[in-house]
Amino acid sequence: MTASGAKLKMRMAKAAKSRSNRVHVISRINGWVVKKEGNKKASTRVIPTKEEAVLEAQNMVENGKASAVIVHRKDGKVGG
Amino acid sequence: MAYSNNVFINCPFDQDYFPLLRPLLFTAIYCGLNPKISQTTDSDNVRVEEIKKLIYDSKYSIHDLSRIEPKSQTDLPRFNMPFELGIDVGCKTFSSRKDKRYLVLEEKPYRYKEVLSDISGQDIKAHESKPINVVKAMRDWIKGLKADKKIDNYQIIWETYNEFYYDYETELRKDNMNPDNIWEIPFSELIEIIKT
Numbered sequence: 001m002t003a004s005g006a007k008l009k010m011r012m013a014k015a016a017k018s019r020s021n022r023v024h025v026i027s028r029i030n031g032w033v034v035k036k037e038g039n040k041k042a043s044t045r046v047i048p049t050k051e052e053a054v055l056e057a058q059n060m061v062e063n064g065k066a067s068a069v070i071v072h073r074k075d076g077k078v079g080g
Numbered sequence: 081m082a083y084s085n086n087v088f089i090n091c092p093f094d095q096d097y098f099p100l101l102r103p104l105l106f107t108a109i110y111c112g113l114n115p116k117i118s119q120t121t122d123s124d125n126v127r128v129e130e131i132k133k134l135i136y137d138s139k140y141s142i143h144d145l146s147r148i149e150p151k152s153q154t155d156l157p158r159f160n161m162p163f164e165l166g167i168d169v170g171c172k173t174f175s176s177r178k179d180k181r182y183l184v185l186e187e188k189p190y191r192y193k194e195v196l197s198d199i200s201g202q203d204i205k206a207h208e209s210k211p212i213n214v215v216k217a218m219r220d221w222i223k224g225l226k227a228d229k230k231i232d233n234y235q236i237i238w239e240t241y242n243e244f245y246y247d248y249e250t251e252l253r254k255d256n257m258n259p260d261n262i263w264e265i266p267f268s269e270l271i272e273i274i275k276t
Contacts, residue, residue: 033239
């Protein structure tokens with residue numbers, strides 16, 4: 001592994017262990033879910049549309065249950 | 081890692097396929113397998129020798145035939161994937177590796193019957209070019225082979241992958257690297273990073 005790769009690996013390990021209070025909006029085959037980062041399972045039931053799931057995630061932030069919303073695309077990437 | 085946990089990945093290593101390759105590698109590692117991929121850039125003779133060794137050293141194989149069609153009218157069909165599947169079938173048939181197992185992935189159900197009907201009866205799953213379907217196909221196949229092993233359901237793996245990919249994108253961009261670029265970091269490093 002290159003030196004830059006080793007550094008990246010260390011940073012990824014740190015990121016994986018960090019316990020942020022973010023929530024992720026993630027696709028399912030039959031809809032979308034909101035998942036709190038680090039939790040094993042999704043925090044919500046399956047929500048039919050991405051827009052509704054984003055709203056639910058934003059409500060969690062407004063209610064102090066989460067710090068930020070990360071919205072994923074159907075391919076897992078962020079944004080869009 | 082030993083033969084019994086190695087999984088040979090036979091798929092296109094190009095930009096178009098990268099959105100499927102990432103979750104494929106992630107799921108294999110999540111389920112306890114050790115991905116083996118060919119990165120040889122030397123002569124064709126060396127490449128086929130490396131592929132034969134990787135196949136022989138891997139109990140499991142994934143052969144994705146979803147990209148065998150020409151990309152455009154001026155392109156030619158891509159024979160590498162079915163060729164390597166053939167080597168794997170030959171290895172299982174003619175060597176001592178009788179316990180080898182392979183999963184064939186396709187884009188659409190039953191298309192293989194039109195282009196490669198000889199593989200009927202094998203483990204064949206269609207992913208429709210959707211990353212979540214790749215995760216489900218891989219996870220369910222591995223669970224079927226290792227029924228006594230506790231493996232999370234595909235939804236948990238997919239959601240964990242999404243979280244992983246967010247961190248991966250974020251960290252690569254900090255280094256001014258493009259996470260969408262398949263050649264941005266070597267596959268061996270990507271595999272090591274996923275293992276973390």
